[in-house]
Amino acid sequence: MNNEEPNNKINPLGLDSKREKSGSETFRKYNYQYHWAFCRMLDEHSEGNEYAIFVEEHEDVTLANSLDGKSALFEFNQIKEIANKSTITTLSKDKKDSASPLKKLAESVCNKAFSDKISSVNFVSTGGFSFDLHKKGLSFEVIKVGLLTEEEQAKIIGCISDIDKDNILESKLAFIIPELPEKGFDLAIEGKISQLINKINPGCTYNSSSIYNCIIRDLQRKGENSFDYIDWNSSLKRKAVTSRQLDEIINLHVKIKPDENLTTELLDILKNEYGLSSLKRRKIANAFNRYYAAQLSSRDTELHKVSTELKEIIDSNIENFDTAIDLEEHIFNHRSERLINYFTNREDFSGAFLYELIS
Incomplete structure (x- = not known):
């Protein structure tokens, strides 16, 4: 048996020392x-x-x-x-x-x-x-x-x-x-x-x-x-x-799901009160999950201000509406400059609204 190493295992570039390291x-x-x-x-x-x-x-x-x-x-x-x-x-x-x-x-x-x-x-x-x-x-x-x-x-x-x-x-x-x-x-x-x-x-x-x-x-x-x-x-x-940027990246790469009771109530509202198709329900559910994850891990002071504002508006208006979709529509149409700047699309706003409503 030949114990010699095959030539193709020898690195030709490693036989001489480097000129510059x-x-x-x-x-x-x-x-x-x-x-x-x-x-x-x-x-x-x-x-x-x-x-x-x-x-x-x-x-x-x-x-x-x-x-x-x-x-x-x-x-x-x-x-x-x-x-x-x-x-x-x-x-x-x-x-x-x-x-x-x-x-x-x-x-x-x-x-x-x-x-x-x-x-x-x-x-x-x-x-x-x-x-x-x-x-x-x-x-x-x-x-x-x-x-x-x-x-x-x-x-x-x-x-x-x-x-x-x-x-x-x-x-x-x-x-x-x-x-x-x-x-x-x-x-x-x-x-x-x-x-x-x-x-x-x-x-x-x-x-x-x-x-x-x-x-x-x-x-x-x-x-x-x-x-x-x-x-x-x-x-x-x-x-x-920044700390805010690292929070955002962690939220994108970490999978955190709300507990089963929250998820069940969310899907029930989206199906019965919003009357959305399965694809649109999925978009809002994903926005809900992102907002949920951000609430758990974020040190973003602006997020905490947004959360506090949404809770206060929901509490002060909830008795005036029979359905979640009507309450959300009212808040969306009368939202403050802070809420306008924070949420880049309607799905993100809906996800946050529903989280604050049912959490």
Whole structure:
């Protein structure tokens, strides 16, 4: 028996070393930034927080804690996918052709129109850090400047003093070791998506890969957009991925069905009071299910306002009508600007109306 490997199993391109490997390494480092941003999103989403996350907007990853531009505070994160531990010296020392990492960080956030809206500034490094506290056997995931020795703090402040005139970083700078692994980070993100969905919608059917693909593509597309936007809403649309957007994508890819009693009552109303054909009943039933799923998982403040308004209108008018279809027609014809803007078609409005009526 011939034990030699057949020639067709040998890769001709693998017999000689590559001339250039830096392209793959550079892509992996940038790719890591996008996945760290995704990871940061999922952490905020799991806590039920409203947010908008930007990649390559003043810093590698910038997070706003609100969708309201007037009240939003900003977290800036510089991401370093490196193997070596960073020390106070490597962080504060200028190179021949570039400023030190701390100076670059300070230049991104200091003396800006948004500087008074900064909540924190983070230096995130996969290689970790080597500070005096580590020599004492301490290990922290987040290291704020106040945990460092007076000598280390003095070096940091001295490094950025010419830039940070208002001493922003003295109180808001932190050094972070990321939980996201350097390799297999895409699988780690899919795992976090599963954890999130099982937390907010236990027992449902979902496809974490589809959710992952939608979000990571949008993060990359928006991160490549180098334009500036003065208008906040345009910035959210063109540059950010928001908590509202992730809610919508989860709702599209997660199958949640109302309990049997709700479904039975819905179909009974659609058949007996609306007199719709089977296809039209299905459209409204699907809209009902989408609204139901959004109510369970969404942190969209506008949705909660719409829900409250619909309930109040139904309660104040229900005694004046004999059938659900007549009550809906009245509310639809007298709906507010908020309801007009929120529901893009009649089926979505009908589904929401019927949910609020019978739930």
